[in-house]
Amino acid sequence: MSSESQTDELKSAEFEARIVRGEKIEPGDWMPDEYRRQLIRMISQHAHSEVVGMLPEGAWITRAPSLRRKMVLLAKVQDEAGHGQYLYHAAETLGATREQMLADLLSGKAKYSSVFNYPTLNWADNAAIGLLVDGAAIKNQTMLAHCSYGPYSRAMVRICIEEGFHKKQGLEMVIRYAQGTPVQKRLMQDALNRWWWPSVKMIGPHDADSPNTPILRKWGIKTKTNDEVRQEFINEMAPILLELGYTLPDPGLHQDEEGNWKHGPIDWDEFWQVVRGNGPCNKERLATRQQAHDDGLWVREAVEAYAQKYQSISTMAA
Amino acid sequence: MSDTQWPRFEVFQQDKPGQRHYNVGSVHAPDAEMALLNARDVFARRPRCHSMWVVPESAISAWTYQELVEGVRDHSEFAAALPQSYAIFRKELNTRNTLEHVVYTGELVATHPQEALEKARRTFDDDMVVAVWWVVPVQAITCSDPNEVDSLYAPALDKKYRQPNHYHTRTALETFRQQTHEED
Numbered sequence: 001m002s003s004e005s006q007t008d009e010l011k012s013a014e015f016e017a018r019i020v021r022g023e024k025i026e027p028g029d030w031m032p033d034e035y036r037r038q039l040i041r042m043i044s045q046h047a048h049s050e051v052v053g054m055l056p057e058g059a060w061i062t063r064a065p066s067l068r069r070k071m072v073l074l075a076k077v078q079d080e081a082g083h084g085q086y087l088y089h090a091a092e093t094l095g096a097t098r099e100q101m102l103a104d105l106l107s108g109k110a111k112y113s114s115v116f117n118y119p120t121l122n123w124a125d126n127a128a129i130g131l132l133v134d135g136a137a138i139k140n141q142t143m144l145a146h147c148s149y150g151p152y153s154r155a156m157v158r159i160c161i162e163e164g165f166h167k168k169q170g171l172e173m174v175i176r177y178a179q180g181t182p183v184q185k186r187l188m189q190d191a192l193n194r195w196w197w198p199s200v201k202m203i204g205p206h207d208a209d210s211p212n213t214p215i216l217r218k219w220g221i222k223t224k225t226n227d228e229v230r231q232e233f234i235n236e237m238a239p240i241l242l243e244l245g246y247t248l249p250d251p252g253l254h255q256d257e258e259g260n261w262k263h264g265p266i267d268w269d270e271f272w273q274v275v276r277g278n279g280p281c282n283k284e285r286l287a288t289r290q291q292a293h294d295d296g297l298w299v300r301e302a303v304e305a306y307a308q309k310y311q312s313i314s315t316m317a318a
Numbered sequence: 319m320s321d322t323q324w325p326r327f328e329v330f331q332q333d334k335p336g337q338r339h340y341n342v343g344s345v346h347a348p349d350a351e352m353a354l355l356n357a358r359d360v361f362a363r364r365p366r367c368h369s370m371w372v373v374p375e376s377a378i379s380a381w382t383y384q385e386l387v388e389g390v391r392d393h394s395e396f397a398a399a400l401p402q403s404y405a406i407f408r409k410e411l412n413t414r415n416t417l418e419h420v421v422y423t424g425e426l427v428a429t430h431p432q433e434a435l436e437k438a439r440r441t442f443d444d445d446m447v448v449a450v451w452w453v454v455p456v457q458a459i460t461c462s463d464p465n466e467v468d469s470l471y472a473p474a475l476d477k478k479y480r481q482p483n484h485y486h487t488r489t490a491l492e493t494f495r496q497q498t499h500e501e502d
């Protein structure tokens with residue numbers, strides 16, 4: 001064995017001891033290459049999801065039914081943009097570059113959450129997204145706030161605090177619809193029917209089909225498995241929605257002896273189809289991002305020209 | 319050129335007058351002025367910001383606890399220069415509090431960042447086990463204008479709908495239950 005690999009083994013042992021002690025790993029600290037690689041993969045996907053996640057709801061800002069709803073939706077979509085920035089920052093502390101991450105998103109090489117590849121057909125869809133999609137995301141993010149990598153963990157804490165209102169404004173609307181006219185109830189039920197399964201699936205494949213989970217848990221990146229997070233999510237959502245008089249599109253849904261709400265079989269083929277780019281809106285989402293990138297070109301050029309002009313003036317003054 | 323994301327600026331936020339600035343993340347910008355505007359949009363959407371600082375990433379000298387223990391860093395890059403003020407930031411090696419940030423600790427005069435670090439370790443000699451030290455020339459810090467506190471940060475104050483407690487969902491659920499019982 002070379003002395004180099006012996007040193008790596010020592011470093012690796014000390015790294016794992018730090019994780020066990022609950023210390024946060026910070027930029028500049030030694031970390032296994034695979035720890036860095038897994039984090040960049042997860043954090044950049046997460047950042048892309050926030051950015052693409054603006055699109056399904058963003059399409060409804062101009063069609064909000066009241067000024068209050070418009071301000072709330074605008075604030076929520078602004079938050080998603082900000083959260084994308086927090087996360088790109090966290091990935092950059094690991095050596096990823098902003099340019100490469102954005103290029104990978106636009107070229108279709110990078111993944112983002114499958115849930116944003118479904119259309120928003122009615123205003124009630126925004127209620128379903130707030131409650132279910134943000135509800136599922138918050139469960140996952142609360143878990144990741146305990147992550148061993150300092151910058152990711154701090155970004156998650158901030159995001160969780162801010163997203164509290166995203167879920168609540170959704171729940172508020174879901175309750176209002178339940179008190180509404182039969183037509184309004186039908187609209188909400190239709191949205192729930194379409195968003196339930198994508199939300200249950202977005203938490204990720206079953207533990208048996210998540211090959212990364214054991215190492216991610218060992219390194220304190222994930223502190224719960226996908227199935228554990230999914231169970232928490234369904235336990236929270238199913239009773240509220242059923243009490244409000246809605247149904248859920250899962251004939252197998254039932255409560256077991258321990259009080260857990262168990263879901264029926266999940267159609268994973270459909271999930272993987274969407275992940276691989278064949279969902280209802282994959283192409284539209286990327287085209288919209290590309291359009292936004294192209295339309296922003298003149299702004300980037302103007303800001304840069306201003307900075308150069310200002311720099312040359314201050315150089316002349318000096 | 320216009321497809322680059324520009325240099326990174328680390329952003330420090332002060333929640334209230336008198337409190338310490340702490341690192342919240344970074345933004346990309348072509349200059350410090352734009353960095354402050356971006357920082358305001360990204361980090362001050364909620365009412366808890368009184369002042370912001372931005373620092374180009376290239377101006378920060380950073381050491382982690384682990385690097386200091388191992389003494390691995392080559393410091394030959396620090397040539398002697400004229401004495402100047404350095405701002406010292408640090409983060410506690412804390413295993414309980416996930417909210418621990420890199421926080422402004424104070425200022426001192428040194429001829430190069432390495433010397434500033436050594437002075438800082440003697441000057442700020444409390445019980446804190448430091449996980450991360452950042453040393454920044456004070457002249458590299460750009461502050462938001464104190465005269466613009468209101469126009470920059472006050473608009474967040476009246477956006478109550480950004481707070482979860484603006485939505486009385488518990489009461490709404492309770493009302494729904496009562497209505498349902500009355501109908502039965």
